[in-house]
Amino acid sequence: MDKKKFGSRLRELRKKHTNYTMKEFGAIFNLAESTISGYENGARTPDIEILHKFADYFDVDLDFLTARTEKPVNQIKKAKEILDDPNTQIAARDGDMTEEKALKALEWLLEKEKGRKPGDRQPKKR
Numbered sequence: 544m545d546k547k548k549f550g551s552r553l554r555e556l557r558k559k560h561t562n563y564t565m566k567e568f569g570a571i572f573n574l575a576e577s578t579i580s581g582y583e584n585g586a587r588t589p590d591i592e593i594l595h596k597f598a599d600y601f602d603v604d605l606d607f608l609t610a611r612t613e614k615p616v617n618q619i620k621k622a623k624e625i626l627d628d629p630n631t632q633i634a635a636r637d638g639d640m641t642e643e644k645a646l647k648a649l650e651w652l653l654e655k656e657k658g659r660k661p662g663d664r665q666p667k668k669r
Contacts, residue, residue, distance in 0.1 A: 545610060
């Protein structure tokens with residue numbers, strides 16, 4: 544694992560998905576602020592147990608957390624769950640809806656929905 548890339552990814556996730564300082568974030572996992580700083584700066588490497596806790600906390604795949612891939616696989620898992628739901632209806636303009644097209648559409652939707660909370664309104668087109 545590239546410690547610098549992992550640290551950058553952890554910092555990105557912490558800042559994007561929480562308003563926590565390193566100290567507040569560390570407290571969730573019983574880790575010192577200096578430990579979180581070491582991870583984010585690439586000076587330290589967490590053990591596998593802590594990596595799993597971080598991945599679970601942010602709902603991302605370990606490969607995404609450790610910067611081995613750019614796609615958080617859990618989003619694809621969510622997309623497949625949506626596709627498998629019999630109440631989901633997705634259509635293609637050309638009438639040929641393949642699983643690949645449906646997954647691509649769902650990935651796009653999930654990306655658009657990031658950061659939205661229940662009750663948020665759709666932005667109006669102008």
